[in-house]
Amino acid sequence: MPELSPTPKPRGRLFRLGAAFVVLCAVAGYLVVQYLTGGAGAPGCKVVSGKADGATYELTPEQAVNAATITAVGTGRGMPERAVTIALATALQESGLRNIEHGDRDSLGLFQQRPSQGWGTPKEILDPTYAADIFYEHLAKVPDYRDLPLTVAAQRVQRSGFPSAYAKHEQDAMILAAALTGQSAAALTCEGRQAATGAAGPDAVRSALVRDFGRDALEPVGAVVGGTATPKPSASGGSGGDGRTVTLSVAEETGPGDGRSLRERGWQLAHWAVANASALHIERVSYAGRQWAAGNTDSQWRAAGRTSGAGTAKDTGTVRIVTAQ
Structure with a gap:
């Protein structure tokens, strides 16, 4: 008579229970994130063009805050929408509209301004309001900047090693400027x-x-x-x-x-x-x-x-x- 094999241990059942628990935790975590963000996953903002082209530009809340500050400082100085467009395109190129604490050599902030070149102290440059204000101060000194190509006007201020790079951000900057100066109505929304x-x-x-x-x-x-x-x-x-x-x-x-x-x-x-x-x-x-x-x-x-x-x-x-x- 063959010897009976021992009763198998319920390892398979324990494994399945463990896997189910992990899945439930993942689903619960997902639902919590959805609740906290309003279903959007990662909170974000969108600007829609006021023109018939239907163009849009998406950005993070951090970028939206910085873009709004740059615009407010510009209009507060009495600068036209074209100046705001130039400033936004410059910040998009230099920092991606993020107030970063590093850069090439001693460059800092939204516009990658350098303390060693007389733009201000590191603390001042890392203040978005100050950084935008001093950018406009220099832009206002550029003769006929409104009539210049954007990349030329920006380069007269920045003196970048890549002077043509600003041009690729012009369209996005125009959409942002139109909304944030109020030219385009109900054009900026955020979610989450x-x-x-x-x-x-x-x-x-x-x-x-x-x-x-x-x-x-x-x-x-x-x-x-x-x-x-x-x-x-x-x-x-x-x-x-x-x-x-x-x-x-x-x-x-x-x-x-x-x-x-x-x-x-x-x-x-x-x-x-x-x-x-x-x-x-x-x-x-x-x-x-x-x-x-x-x-x-x-x-x-x-x-x-x-x-x-x-x-x-x-x-x-x-x-x-x-x-x-």
């Missing part, structure tokens, strides 16, 4: 959620506005809409007075630049807020009867409801920014 990298809430939004635009962003002088003075900005505007809303009065540009319309100024502020949504935990932006809300898979600008405080499409005098806290 991302933990704030610093301070959040209405105070943080106001501080960032002053940093990029100056105090005029909060205290416009002589802003009048329909014959009635626009309201002063507040931290608790909008419906409900929940303390999470920053309400901005919009004033036409009256500085040394080309003069920008009320609507363009409003869309610049609204797009700036969307670009900074991840960094400042901004949940909703309303302007001219349109509203953008964070956390959706598409996060498109939509017609605002009556209770949103966005006003009508003709109401271009107020931008409302609602934060998460």
Whole structure:
């Protein structure tokens, strides 16, 4: 009579259970990421051309913040949209719109400016607002820069070893500049959620506005809409007075630049807020009867409801920014 073999150990069952557990953990992790990012995986932003060509440009939240800062500094100096395009194309080439702490020799920051060449201290150059401002200061000294090819104007400022490299970024920079100066309406959207990298809430939004635009962003002088003075900005505007809303009065540009319309100024502020949504935990932006809300898979600008405080499409005098806290 043959000898009975020992009862096999349930190794196969244990293996299957272990594999199932790993799969469940992976699915759970995926669902958590989807929830935190609003289903977008990696939070991102998109700019759509205001022209009929349907061109788009995608960028990260970090890049969007830096592009919005560069644009705000330029318009604050009264520089035209062409100057903003040149600055954005230069930063795209030099740093990919990232505020990097390294580069060729002692180059630093968005524009890879060199302390040894008189651009400022390392600390100053790594401040995006300072870096953009000093770039525009040098660009303004280039004779007829608006009429020069972009790569020539940028090279007169940068004196790069690769002077023709800026040209390849011109189209993308034009799309970005049109949106971030407010020339293109409802053109910038961002998706998903991302933990704030610093301070959040209405105070943080106001501080960032002053940093990029100056105090005029909060205290416009002589802003009048329909014959009635626009309201002063507040931290608790909008419906409900929940303390999470920053309400901005919009004033036409009256500085040394080309003069920008009320609507363009409003869309610049609204797009700036969307670009900074991840960094400042901004949940909703309303302007001219349109509203953008964070956390959706598409996060498109939509017609605002009556209770949103966005006003009508003709109401271009107020931008409302609602934060998460």
